[in-house]
Amino acid sequence: MKPITIKTADNETLDLLAGHIEELHQKRIGFGEVSYEVEGGKREYFRPSTNASQIAIIQKRERIALEYSANNMYQAYKIDGVKHTVEGVEPFVAILRCYLLSKYGGNTSILLDLS
Numbered sequence: 001m002k003p004i005t006i007k008t009a010d011n012e013t014l015d016l017l018a019g020h021i022e023e024l025h026q027k028r029i030g031f032g033e034v035s036y037e038v039e040g041g042k043r044e045y046f047r048p049s050t051n052a053s054q055i056a057i058i059q060k061r062e063r064i065a066l067e068y069s070a071n072n073m074y075q076a077y078k079i080d081g082v083k084h085t086v087e088g089v090e091p092f093v094a095i096l097r098c099y100l101l102s103k104y105g106g107n108t109s110i111l112l113d114l115s
Helices: 011-021 052-062 091-103
Strands: 003-005 028-030 033-037 043-046 064-069 073-078 083-087 109-111
Touching (some): 052 064, 052 091, 083 091
Antiparallel strands (some): 003 109, 028 033, 073 083
């Protein structure tokens, strides 16, 4: 078990952490791939770091605001909450990192067995 630093974790790890929180981890089929069944028995992958509709659901439900500021920096923060600044990343990743930080109580490094 290695510590995971939310502010520097790659997209696949962020997706897995979010899938764990969303309780999709029991349906994971491989590292970096969280899947779940949808209508008709099809499987859909949970990749909010790159999937606009998935991150939009999290953003709306968790009330996360996103601002762009100078120097390619995004600031994602929970409305009425702590502002987490994420520099030089895509907006989806900033929202996802804010979500994870809020769920893990602001801890930037966590220990979690993702195997």
